[in-house]
Amino acid sequence: MQIDHSRFTVRLAESDEDVAAAQRLRYRVFVEEMGASASPEDAALRLERDRFDPYFDHLLLIDNELRPEDPLDRVVGVYRLMRSDVARSGPGFYGQTEYDLSRIVESGRRSVELGRSCVHPDYRGGLAMHLLWTALGRYVLEHGIEIMFGVASFHGSDPEPLAEPLSYLYHYHLAPEDLRVRTLPEHFVEMNRMPKQEVSRARAMLQIPPLIKAYIRLGGFVGDGAFADREFNTVDVCLVMDTARMKARYRDYYTRSAGARA
Numbered sequence: 324m325q326i327d328h329s330r331f332t333v334r335l336a337e338s339d340e341d342v343a344a345a346q347r348l349r350y351r352v353f354v355e356e357m358g359a360s361a362s363p364e365d366a367a368l369r370l371e372r373d374r375f376d377p378y379f380d381h382l383l384l385i386d387n388e389l390r391p392e393d394p395l396d397r398v399v400g401v402y403r404l405m406r407s408d409v410a411r412s413g414p415g416f417y418g419q420t421e422y423d424l425s426r427i428v429e430s431g432r433r434s435v436e437l438g439r440s441c442v443h444p445d446y447r448g449g450l451a452m453h454l455l456w457t458a459l460g461r462y463v464l465e466h467g468i469e470i471m472f473g474v475a476s477f478h479g480s481d482p483e484p485l486a487e488p489l490s491y492l493y494h495y496h497l498a499p500e501d502l503r504v505r506t507l508p509e510h511f512v513e514m515n516r517m518p519k520q521e522v523s524r525a526r527a528m529l530q531i532p533p534l535i536k537a538y539i540r541l542g543g544f545v546g547d548g549a550f551a552d553r554e555f556n557t558v559d560v561c562l563v564m565d566t567a568r569m570k571a572r573y574r575d576y577y578t579r580s581a582g583a584r585a
Contacts, residue, residue, distance in 0.1 A: 330388055331450075333400075333458040336381035344398040345381045345439075346370040352441040357478060358556040371439075378413040379403040382462070384442070384455055399443040400451045402459060406466055407434040418474055421550045422504045422561045427470055430501070435463065437473035440534060452537070463566065471564045472504070474550075475535045476557035482512050482549060485558055489549055490517040491527035492535075492560060498544035502563045506548030512558070514549050538562045 336342045349371035353359040365372060384400030391397055407428070410416045416436045418424055427434050437459075442451045463471065477485050493514040498504065506512065528536065546561035 330386060331454055332383075332385045332387055333454050334383060334385075336383055340394065341383060341398075342376060342381050343370060344395045345383060345401040345403070346372045346376070347393075347395040348398050348401050348443060349439055349441060351443065353439075353555060356444070360554050373417075375405070375414060375417045376403070378409055379405045379438070380462075382455060382458055384446075384451055386446070399446045400455050401439060401441060402437060402455055403439045404459075404462060405436045405438075406468070407432075410436070418472065418504075418561060421474065421510055421552075421559060422506055422546060422548075424472075424504050426502060426504060427472060427563070430470070432469040433467050434470035434472065435466070435468045437471055440473075440475075452534075469566055470502070471566070473562060474559045475532065475538065475562050476552070476555070476559050477530070477532060477535075478557060480551045480553045480556050480558060482516075482551055482558050485530065486516040487522055488527040488530040489514040489558075489560070490519075491522050491524060492531070492539075492545045493547075494519040494522060495524075496539055496543070496545050498546055498563050502544060502565060504546035504561050504563065506546070506550050506561075510548075510550050512549040512551050514545070514547070514560070535560065535562065538564060542568055 336345060347369055350361065350365070350369045353371050354361045354366075359371065361371060380403065382402040382404060383398050385397055386399050389397050389399070405416060410428075416424055416428075417438055418436055440455075442455075462468075477488070479485075482489060531539075541564060543562045543564040546563065550559040552559050
């Protein structure tokens with residue numbers, strides 16, 4: 324799978340060096356920018372990695388005009404993707420360390436976990452995410468994916484300043500029962516922190532990160548409960564998208580954009 328818009332190439336990682344390039348960008352964003360912790364070994368190499376990486380497909384956005392001294396710095400956008408068949412035969416989903424995903428796992432429907440999405444600061448603002456999402460759409464079509472899900476994050480690990488956006492997501496975008504994943508009891512952070520009538524959509528949206536807004540616009544839902552990830556300095560919510568329930572105009576665009584480059 325490859326999409327080339329002259330300056331940019333979007334493709335899946337094909338080698339250990341490709342995966343390391345994804346991990347280098349993740350280190351740049353999650354550790355250096357957002358304050359996630361890293362082991363001394365990972366810090367020395369400037370790589371953000373974990374035991375799940377070998378089981379994921381790594382989607383890369385490469386700027387063909389870059390000529391970095393270190394070839395690992397050529398990747399400017401990443402997503403990692405784990406299909407349900409791989410999770411079953413491997414380590415399970417990464418999200419199962421934070422959430423009870425049994426309603427997705429036991430549904431029998433083909434699913435993919437989305438994670439570690441990030442874009443280099445110099446490339447934020449539209450095109451990079453558009454190219455990654457177009458490639459993701461093609462991936463979904465190629466593998467017959469019915470459910471997409473993954474953890475998305477607010478910066479900072481204290482949920483209290485996020486009371487309004489978390490409450491907004493709970494009151495207006497909570498997943499239907501058949502898709503309602505739930506934070507594991509030992510990690511559960513209540514999202515329903517304010518009465519519905521006190522929540523201002525305008526104020527809440529100012530605090531909601533762009534990636535979460537994008538999923539919601541597509542017709543995505545949130546699971547019940549957040550997770551305070553102090554290692555990554557984030558508050559996480561689990562987002563779920565059912566391709567059959569996606570808003571028609573976005574589903575048509577998603578499939579049309581992907582199909583045009585098939």
